Amino acid sequence: MSLQKKIIKLLKVKPIIKPEIEINNCINFLKNYLLQHLNLKSLIVGISGGQDSTLIGKLCQITIEKIRSETKDINYQFIALRLPYGIQYDENDCKDALNFICPDCILYVNIKDAVLSSEKSLKKSGIIISDYIKGNEKARERMKVQYSIAAVKKGLVVGTGHAAETITGFFTKYGDGGTDINPIARLNKRQGRLLLKHLNCPKHLYFKKPMADLEEKNPQKEDESVLGVTYDIIDSYLEGKKIDIISKKIIERLYLNTSHKRHGPITQ
Ligand SMILES: Nc1ncnc2c1ncn2[C@@H]1O[C@H](COP(=O)(O)OP(=O)(O)OC[C@H]2O[C@@H]([n+]3cccc(C(=O)O)c3)[C@H](O)[C@@H]2O)[C@@H](O)[C@H]1O
Numbered sequence: 173m174s175l176q177k178k179i180i181k182l183l184k185v186k187p188i189i190k191p192e193i194e195i196n197n198c199i200n201f202l203k204n205y206l207l208q209h210l211n212l213k214s215l216i217v218g219i220s221g222g223q224d225s226t227l228i229g230k231l232c233q234i235t236i237e238k239i240r241s242e243t244k245d246i247n248y249q250f251i252a253l254r255l256p257y258g259i260q261y262d263e264n265d266c267k268d269a270l271n272f273i274c275p276d277c278i279l280y281v282n283i284k285d286a287v288l289s290s291e292k293s294l295k296k297s298g299i300i301i302s303d304y305i306k307g308n309e310k311a312r313e314r315m316k317v318q319y320s321i322a323a324v325k326k327g328l329v330v331g332t333g334h335a336a337e338t339i340t341g342f343f344t345k346y347g348d349g350g351t352d353i354n355p356i357a358r359l360n361k362r363q364g365r366l367l368l369k370h371l372n373c374p375k376h377l378y379f380k381k382p383m384a385d386l387e388e389k390n391p392q393k394e395d396e397s398v399l400g401v402t403y404d405i406i407d408s409y410l411e412g413k414k415i416d417i418i419s420k421k422i423i424e425r426l427y428l429n430t431s432h433k434r435h436g437p438i439t440q
């Protein structure tokens with residue numbers, strides 16, 4: 173079996189999807205998990221103003237509304253987290269995403285002081301972190317805040333990771349990769365876009381160029397410029413299509429180099 177076929181099988185990506193079916197699949201997946209674990213009462217997602225968190229935020233809000241209506245238990249809630257590092261460049265997109273999602277609750281925690289404090293403490297021990305490493309610290313600080321809130325609010329941290337990120341390892345280990353449940357893991361980037369379109373999301377949110385926006389020296393750097401390959405090509409690869417040989421090599425190298433990110437800690 174070719175590596176492409178193995179990856180597709182492992183990540184469970186379908187070549188063609190029906191958005192309404194995938195939306196219901198995600199909602200039922202989240203709903204069933206919550207109803208099987210009655211100690212959990214909330215879903216928690218960091219909302220960045222980007223495509224993935226807009227989709228997951230909307231799916232979580234719909235799920236919670238459904239559970240509330242079926243169980244008559246008003247304690248179930250969706251908590252959208254604003255987690256900027258200082259001032260966010262795409263603040264307006266974030267507001268638009270929240271208007272689209274209409275979350276039960278919005279909490280705002282600025283992660284800048286915590287990240288700077290961590291950088292300062294490391295410096296005192298002689299460890300100087302680069303702008304790139306500091307970017308990963310931001311992602312881990314966001315993870316930490318989400319888990320603090322989950323602990324207080326009986327929550328489940330919902331991940332926004334999808335197959336185009338998983339295959340390339342394009343996430344911070346134990347940062348945005350550190351979550352409890354990932355409803356869109358089997359979708360690629362353009363399939364996520366299809367779901368948002370079906371949910372009547374404002375176009376500018378799902379046509380926005382994907383960006384991690386973690387580096388201070390390169391604000392709003394597009395993911396594709398870091399990856400060296402476009403999401404469109406990654407998506408085609410994941411759908412089993414034939415792509416050009418250079419892109420295939422880039423994707424498969426990224427996949428093989430990041431295998432440690434797709435499982436738990438290495439044991440003997
Ligand atoms: N072979 C190996 N076996 C086991 N563990 C290994 C390992 N190699 C490194 N490691 C560990 O992994 C660490 C490196 O992993 P990590 O800390 O993740 O760091 P790294 O993979 O270098 O950086 C994360 C990348 O994801 C991008 N990102 C982050 C967040 C969000 C998004 C987004 O748009 O979605 C993208 C970010 O821009 C960056 O390019 C090492 O410090 C080491 O501890």
Ligand SMILES: Nc1ncnc2c1ncn2[C@@H]1O[C@H](COP(=O)(O)OP(=O)(O)OP(=O)(O)O)[C@@H](O)[C@H]1O
Nearest residue numbers: 218219220222223224225255256332348382383384
């Ligand atoms: N400023 C932020 N505020 C809150 N959460 C954030 C912020 N930045 C990143 N996150 C969280 O980290 C996740 C990973 O970031 P990522 O950039 O992959 O996704 P996105 O911004 O939702 O979509 P896109 O990939 O299209 O930019 C986000 O989905 C979100 O949950």
Ligand SMILES: [Mg+2]
Nearest residue numbers: 220222383384
């Ligand atoms: Mg983003």
